[in-house]
Amino acid sequence: MSTTLRRTMLLAGGILIPVIHRLSTPPTIARVEPRNVLTTVKGVTVYDAGYGSAVSLDPNVSGYFYLLADRGPNYDAGKDTKAFVRPEYAPRIGRFKLGGGVLTQVGKIELTDRDGTHLSGIPPRVGMGGTGETALSPDGRVLPADSEGVDPEGLVALPDGGFWIAEEYGPSLLHLDADGRTLERVSPLSGGDRALPLVLQRRRANRGFEGLTLLPDGHTLLAVVESPLDNPKEAGRKSVVTRLLAYDTETGRSRQYLLLQDAVDLRNSDLAAITNQAMLLIEKDANFPGDSVHPATVKRVYRIDLRGASDVSDPANSPDGRLVNGRTLEALSVEELHQAGITPASKELLVDLLTLGYPHDKPEGVAVVDDFTIAVSNDDDFGITEGPAPKLLPKLGVADFNEVYFVRLDKALRP
Numbered sequence: 001m002s003t004t005l006r007r008t009m010l011l012a013g014g015i016l017i018p019v020i021h022r023l024s025t026p027p028t029i030a031r032v033e034p035r036n037v038l039t040t041v042k043g044v045t046v047y048d049a050g051y052g053s054a055v056s057l058d059p060n061v062s063g064y065f066y067l068l069a070d071r072g073p074n075y076d077a078g079k080d081t082k083a084f085v086r087p088e089y090a091p092r093i094g095r096f097k098l099g100g101g102v103l104t105q106v107g108k109i110e111l112t113d114r115d116g117t118h119l120s121g122i123p124p125r126v127g128m129g130g131t132g133e134t135a136l137s138p139d140g141r142v143l144p145a146d147s148e149g150v151d152p153e154g155l156v157a158l159p160d161g162g163f164w165i166a167e168e169y170g171p172s173l174l175h176l177d178a179d180g181r182t183l184e185r186v187s188p189l190s191g192g193d194r195a196l197p198l199v200l201q202r203r204r205a206n207r208g209f210e211g212l213t214l215l216p217d218g219h220t221l222l223a224v225v226e227s228p229l230d231n232p233k234e235a236g237r238k239s240v241v242t243r244l245l246a247y248d249t250e251t252g253r254s255r256q257y258l259l260l261q262d263a264v265d266l267r268n269s270d271l272a273a274i275t276n277q278a279m280l281l282i283e284k285d286a287n288f289p290g291d292s293v294h295p296a297t298v299k300r301v302y303r304i305d306l307r308g309a310s311d312v313s314d315p316a317n318s319p320d321g322r323l324v325n326g327r328t329l330e331a332l333s334v335e336e337l338h339q340a341g342i343t344p345a346s347k348e349l350l351v352d353l354l355t356l357g358y359p360h361d362k363p364e365g366v367a368v369v370d371d372f373t374i375a376v377s378n379d380d381d382f383g384i385t386e387g388p389a390p391k392l393l394p395k396l397g398v399a400d401f402n403e404v405y406f407v408r409l410d411k412a413l414r415p
Contacts (some may be wrong), residue, residue, distance in 0.1 A: 012077070025408045027356055030103045030376075032096065032402035038073065041085045041138050043398070044367055044388045046073045051094045051105075052402045054155035054212070054270050054367035056316050058095070064105060065375070067094045067365070067402070068165070069320055071121025073153040073382035080205065081134045082123075085384065087143055090118040091152045092152040093163065095182065109180040113148050116181055122146040129170040129187055131205035141260075150174065153364070154212025154223060154270060162338075164212060166223045170198055171208030173221065173247060194252030196245065199314065199321030202229040204236065209215070209245075210364070211270035213279055221247045222279065224268045226258070227331050231320065235331035244306075246344065255311045256321075258344040259304065260334060266298055270366045272374070274352055274413050278305045280350065280374060288361045289354060289393035299353040300373065303413070309345040351407055359395040359407070365404075371412040378404040 027072035038048035053065035058064035069308040072089030074082045096108035096408050124130040125145035135143040152174075154166030161178035173196070177183055184196055186194050188201045192309055200208075210226035228239035244257040261268070261283060269282035287296040312329060314322040324332060324340045337344070353376065365377030380400040385391040391400045 025410075027408070028406040030098060030101055030404045030406065032067065032103045032105070032404065033198040034105065035401060038382065039085060041384070041388055044384055044390055047105050047380070047383040047399075047401075049137070049380055049402050050100065050382045051096075052362075052379045052404075053153050053364050055367045055375055055377040055404060056155045056157040057367055057369065057375075059157055059159045061159075063098050064106075065096045065098060065367075065404070066155060066157045066163075067096055067103075067404075068092075068152055068155040068379060069094065070153060071149070073384055075122075075384055075388040076183065076386040077133075077136050077140075080132055082139055083136045083140075083388070084122065084143065084380075085138055085388075087120065087122060087135070088118075088231055089121060091121050091150055093155065094265075108179075111150065111152070111174075111176065111180045112182065114182050115368070119148055119150050119182075120146050121151060122149045123151070123169055124149050129172065129189060131169060131208075133205060151206075151208075153208075153210045153226075155365075156212055156214045156221065158214075164214065164221055166209035166212035166221075168203070168206060168208035168210070168226070170196075171223075171225070172196070173209075173223065175214075175249070186247075192252075196247070196323065197254060197256065197313065198317050198319045199229065199231065200225070200243075200245070201319065202231040202236070202321075204228070204230050207267070210268055211281070211366075213271040215273045215276045217276050219248055219250045220276070221249060222271055222273070224271050224281065226267050226269070227265075228261075229321075231328045231330040235328065238264060239330045240264060240266075240334070241330050241332070241344075242336070243312075254313065256313045257306055257309045258312055258329065258337070258342065260344050260347070262298060262300075269362075269364045272366045272368045274303070275367060277307045278303060280304075280368065282363050282376070284361075284363055286361065288394050289359055290393075296354060296361065299358055300349060301351040301353065301366060301376065301407075303348045303350045305346045305348075306334055307346075309342055310342045310364060312342060350409070353405070356405070357395075358406070359393045360400060362369050368413060369406065371414055372409050374407050374409070374413075376407065378402060
C-alpha cells in the first residue's frame with residue numbers, strides 16, 4: 001500500500017493547527033474474552049467485563065497485555081447520584097494473551113490497600129477526594145463514603161511486575177506491587193513533599209485523571225485531566241484548557257502543562273509515551289457513532305509534543321494554581337494565554353477512529369505496540385447505562401463489549 005499524506009487544517013481551541021492524516025490499512029480487531037454475566041439488575045444483564053479504561057503492554061512478555069477496569073458497574077440514579085450494581089466490586093487489572101484475533105483473559109489482579117484489604121469504587125466524601133456524588137445500592141440505600149475508594153482510569157505496567165495507576169477521585173496516583181497492593185498513594189491531600197498540586201482538587205466531578213503513561217526516562221509519569229478544571233466552575237465549563245501533570249516518581253516534584261481541546265466539552269482519555277517529549281492522546285466526545293440524534297464526531301488519536309510547551313506550575317501551590325492578572329488559567333482565552341507568553345503542548349492528528357468504522361462511544365485506552373502500530377481499547381461500562389438499561393451500540397444494535405483495535409500506521413511514530 002502506498003503512503004498517502006493529506007494535509008489540512010483543524011480548528012482547535014480557537015486556533016488553526018496543522019493536521020497530518022496518516023492513512024492506515026484496515027485495523028486488526030481483537031475481541032476481549034471471556035464475556036461472562038456478572039449479575040442482573042432490574043432485568044438488565046451486567047457483564048463481568050469493564051476492561052478497557054486503559055491498556056498497557058506487558059513489558060516482559062511479548063503478546064500479553066494488561067487491561068484496566070474502573071470503579072465497577074454503575075448507572076445514574078439522579079443528579080450527582082450513582083447506583084452501584086455491586087458495591088463490593090474491587091477495581092481490577094486483567095492480564096490477557098493475544099492469539100487468533102482474541103485477547104483471552106489469563107489473570108486478574110484486584111486492587112488492595114496497604115494492608116491487603118480490597119479497595120472499592122465507592123467515592124470518598126467531599127474534602128477527602130470525593131466528587132460530591134452520592135453512592136446508592138441497587139435497592140436505593142445510601143452507601144457510606146469510602147475514604148480509600150478509587151476510580152482507576154490510567155495504567156502503567158512496570159518491568160518489576162508492579163503498576164502505577166491514575167484515578168479520578170483524588171485525583172491520585174497509586175503505586176502497586178505485582179499483587180495489586182498499594183505501596184504509595186499521592187494526591188493533592190496526601191501531604192508532604194510528594195503531594196500533587198492543590199489546584200488539581202478543582203477537577204470536575206467524574207473527570208479527574210483519565211490517562212497515564214511513563215516516559216522512557218523510567219521515572220516520569222505523565223497524567224492527563226479529562227476536562228478543564230472547575231477553576232472556577234463557570235469558566236471551566238466554557239474552557240478548552242486542560243492540564244497535563246508530569247510527576248517525578250523519584251523526587252515527588254511535578255510540572256504542569258496545558259493542552260487545548262478541539263472544542264468545549266470534549267474529553268481527554270489515555271496517554272502513551274513515544275519519546276520523553278512526544279506521546280499519543282485520545283480525545284473524544286460523549287456520543288455514539290451512528291446515533292440518529294447526536295452522532296459522534298470526535299474519536300481521535302493525537303500525537304502531542306511538549307517541546308516548547310510552558311511549565312505552568314504555581315511555585316506557591318495555591319488552590320487556584322498559577323494566575324495571570326488575577327485570573328486562573330481556565331478563565332483565560334487562547335489568545336490571552338498567548339499574550340501571557342504561555343505555550344500549550346502541540347497537537348497533530350494521527351488517527352480518526354470514526355473513519356475506521358469505530359462503533360464505541362468510549363475509546364479510553366491507547367498503547368504503542370511498535371513504531372508503526374498502536375492499540376486502542378474501549379470502556380464498555382459492563383454493558384449497562386442509565387435507567388438502568390442495556391448499553392446498546394447504534395451501529396451494531398447489540399450491547400457494548402470490549403475489544404482492542406490494532407491500527408497500523410503508514411509512517412513511523414519515531415522519525
